[in-house]
Amino acid sequence: MSWSGWFFFPHVVEVRDLLPGGSLGPRYATSARNLEAEVIDQQELVRNPDGEEVTSSTLVTVPIEANVPLGSLVTVWPGGAKERTATVLRVGRDENDPPLPSHEVLWLT
Template sequence: MAVTMPAFLLPHTVTVKPYAGTGAYGPSFGRPFTIRRAYVEDRRRLVRASDGAETISETTVVVRPGPAIPAGSEVTVWPGTPAARTATVITSSTFDHPSAPAHVEITLT
């Protein structure tokens, strides 16, 4: 059984609109959902997107494993505050090891 990330390490809330594909009018998204246990860190770093291109990530979000958050999804950080903003998912990586807390790391534009 995987160890879960302790709640005290995940004090933030984020809202996710999962990417569902591209239609005739551009990208389409699934029903938005809220993750009440997250860690949001505004930190600029260079990441490699799924297509291999190097890009700059402005924010990293850590959540417990759960619903899929594919690249292209929209994530709103700091919802309900003056600092709220919506960014696009560059990568979503799952980390799962029997002796370490399982989590998903999401990099945002």
């Protein structure tokens, strides 16, 4: 059985990757890339990279090959009334055997 991509990733998000720092420190990519995604607005306590408990307001699932870096900027619901840009607080991976797609899970501020 084959499932189309929109079944697992019915939404689109815009991602500006956090790039490694040079002499001026880390920076964001100048252009955004559009990714298929599933967006769920829900509040959840997560630990940030410093180990502090923070509230995540959005959970985003993207294909695993997206490789979204921690700290990147993600715009959810682009072009709509609920559009907002948030920072990636935590990244998780869920690797599955076919026919299920492997994916990254992004927790956003």
